[in-house]
Amino acid sequence: MRVTLFGGSFDPPHHGHIAIATAAADVFDLDKVFFAPVGRQPLKPEGVPASFADRLAMVELACRVDPRFAVWDLDAPKSDGSPNYTVQTLAMLYEAMPEARLFNLVGADSFLDLRRWREPDRLLELAEWIVVSRPGFPLADLSALGLTAYQRGRVHLLQTVHEDVAATDLRERLEAGDQCADVLDPAISAYIQVHHLYR
DSSP: OEEEEEEEOOSSOOHHHHHHHHHHHHHTTOSEEEEEEOSSOTTOTTOOSSOHHHHHHHHHHHGGGOTTEEEOGGGOOOTTOOOOOHHHHHHHHHHHOTTSEEEEEEEHHHHTTGGGSSSHHHHHHHOEEEEEOBTTBOGGGGGGGOOOHHHHTTEEEEOOOOOOOOHHHHHHHHHTTOOOTTTSOHHHHHHHHHTTTTO
16 A cells, blocks of 8 residues: 655645645555644644634535545644654554555655754654655755665655645635635635635
């Protein structure tokens, strides 16, 4: 079984996230893409606008478009308020599915920060990485990470996705009353309206 962790804020989940997950599942023949909203991102200490419960509910709505997609609360906020680290999440996923070939799906902008992540070498040991190209983040820059030949072999580039949605711009539009029908699933747009999010 081939599975990938797809972590992130998902604040809110939009068509860009779905495009990335679909492309990764198609290109790498993935059986499951686990969308895992992060409780508290260590590299975003200011937090996120929507609660974890709301983001989890919206991701659940987003995942209905493809049977390969599932939401997992593996990265829920910790009771002591400490940050969620991808290395711990991947270790939990590995423990839950030891027979699976495990991938981690990230944007190039995030991956280029890998050396700032907790235990970067262990991250590359726990899972293979699917790195999605992003405008302004040339994938040639991966050489700056100082990866060994073995580690480089565990990094796969995905350059077939061209939907780039900036979450900050999206939230600004929502705050202004725009329902963002061009980038949001109608069910997610309705959820945002009903729960008065991003206002």
